[in-house]
Amino acid sequence: MCRDQGLERDDRRGVTPVRIIAACFFLGLLFSAPSLAGEPAKAEYEPTSNYTPREVRGWTVHVNHRLLEDQKELGDRTLELLEAKLYDITRMVPRPAVEKLRQVAIWVEFAHPRHPCMCYHPSREWLTENDFNPEKAGSVEIANAATFLQWTHEQPSMVLHELAHAFHHRFLGGYENPEIVALHQKAIERGSYESVLHWDGKTVRAYAASNPQEYFAELTEAWFGANDFYPFVRAEVLEHDPEAAQLLRKLWGQ
Numbered sequence: 263m264c265r266d267q268g269l270e271r272d273d274r275r276g277v278t279p280v281r282i283i284a285a286c287f288f289l290g291l292l293f294s295a296p297s298l299a300g301e302p303a304k305a306e307y308e309p310t311s312n313y314t315p316r317e318v319r320g321w322t323v324h325v326n327h328r329l330l331e332d333q334k335e336l337g338d339r340t341l342e343l344l345e346a347k348l349y350d351i352t353r354m355v356p357r358p359a360v361e362k363l364r365q366v367a368i369w370v371e372f373a374h375p376r377h378p379c380m381c382y383h384p385s386r387e388w389l390t391e392n393d394f395n396p397e398k399a400g401s402v403e404i405a406n407a408a409t410f411l412q413w414t415h416e417q418p419s420m421v422l423h424e425l426a427h428a429f430h431h432r433f434l435g436g437y438e439n440p441e442i443v444a445l446h447q448k449a450i451e452r453g454s455y456e457s458v459l460h461w462d463g464k465t466v467r468a469y470a471a472s473n474p475q476e477y478f479a480e481l482t483e484a485w486f487g488a489n490d491f492y493p494f495v496r497a498e499v500l501e502h503d504p505e506a507a508q509l510l511r512k513l514w515g516q
Contacts, residue, residue, distance in 0.1 A: 265281075275392070277441065279469075289481050304386050305428065306311065306393040307386060307393060307394050307395040308326070308395070309395075310347055310395065310397050312326065312327050313325060313326055313369065314327065314330055314462060316341070317342060318341065318345050319345055319348040319349055319352060320348075320352070320360075320364045320365050321348055321363075321366070321367070321368055322367045322368070323341070323344065323367070323368045323369075323370060324367075324368070324369045324370065325337065325341065325370045326370060326371050326372050327371040329341075329370060329372055329393045329407060330369075330382065333372050333407070333439055334428060336372070336407050336408060336411075337370075337372075337407065339407075339411060340370060340404065340407040340410060340411060341370070343410070343411060343414065344368070344404070344410075344421065346422040347414075347420075347422070348421065350422075350487065351363065351422055351425065351486070354477065354486040354487060355422075355486055355514065356514055356515045356516055358425055358515050359429065359514050359515050362429060362432075363382075363425050363428070363429060366399075366400065366401060366402055366428040366429075366432070367401040367402070368401065368402045368403070368404065369401055369402070369403045369404070370403075370404045370407065371403065371404060371405050371406065371407065372406075372407055372473075373405075373406045373407065373408065374405035374406060375486060376405075377403070377405035377406065378405070378406060378409055378411055379404070379405060379406050379409040379413055380402070380403065380404050380405060380410060380421075380424055381402070381403055381405065382401075382402050382403075382424045382425075382427035382431070383398045383399050383402075383403060384399070384400070384427075384437075385399065386399035386400075400428065400431075400432060402421075402424040402427075402428060407493050416461055416462075416490050417490050418487060418488050418490075419483035419486070419487035419488055419489060422482060422483055422486060422487055423479045423480070423482070423483050424479075426479040426482040426483070427475060427479050430442070430475060430478050430479070431475075434513060437474065439474070439477050441487070441509055441513075442474045442477065442478050442509070442513075443474045445477070445503075445505055445506055446473070446474040446477040446478075447508055448505070449470070449471070449477065449503065449506070450471060451501075454502065455467065455468035455470050455471040456468075456471065456492055458492040458493075459491075459492040460490065460491055460492075461490040461491070461494075464512055466491070468480070468492065469491050470491065477506075478513075481493070481499055481506050481510060482502065482510065482514070484496060484498065484499050485499055486508070486512045486513075486514075
């Protein structure tokens with residue numbers, strides 16, 4: 263879920279309040295480049311063989327070899343934090359939903375040059391066209407281990423945010439889920455997310471206002487954990503957006 267620092271808030275969180283994370287496919291417009299005429303495109307991504315699969319709290323986690331070798335200290339800290347976040351999710355989210363979330367693989371990179379932190383990959387086609395490993399489709403990626411460690415101070419539910427995107431996309435009928443789309447539209451019409459408190463004390467437009475995907479993921483953070491935009495926690499979701507609270511209960515199986 264880093265939201266960002268200029269590129270995306272994967273899902274978001276950076277020093278600035280702007281989170282342009284959304285799903286990674288938004289970066290396609292920035293980074294896609296045609297190959298030379300007559301020259302086949304070359305895959306620039308690391309092959310899957312460069313990753314070691316680990317089982318972490320029931321999730322399959324593909325760890326870049328550098329985090330197990332020359333960057334092992336960073337890798338150990340990253341995996342320790344990831345395990346803690348996944349453990350929290352197993353405690354907070356209803357078990358049937360957790361079992362679905364465990365079907366979402368997680369990839370952990372040392373420092374991907376084209377992503378600042380974390381994201382969910384909804385499209386195999388986009389990954390292929392933009393020289394990313396297509397096997398990451400339908401998965402969550404920690405694209406920069408050091409940034410993940412840093413940004414989770416301000417975005418403590420970052421992992422939950424990205425898994426919420428996967429849950430929305432894979433298990434709720436896709437991003438066109440009519441109930442989520444309708445509630446997001448109502449929230450926009452009310453203007454209830456146009457000026458809210460951010461964790462740094464500033465008043466900003468909520469990241470939840472961005473689109474239905476971020477609306478669902480942001481409120482999921484507040485519902486089960488803590489968000490960095492108001493509403494920060496469950497009690498505030500109940501007060502600020504009671505219809506969303508009702509829908510979250512339904513969709514997450516509470």
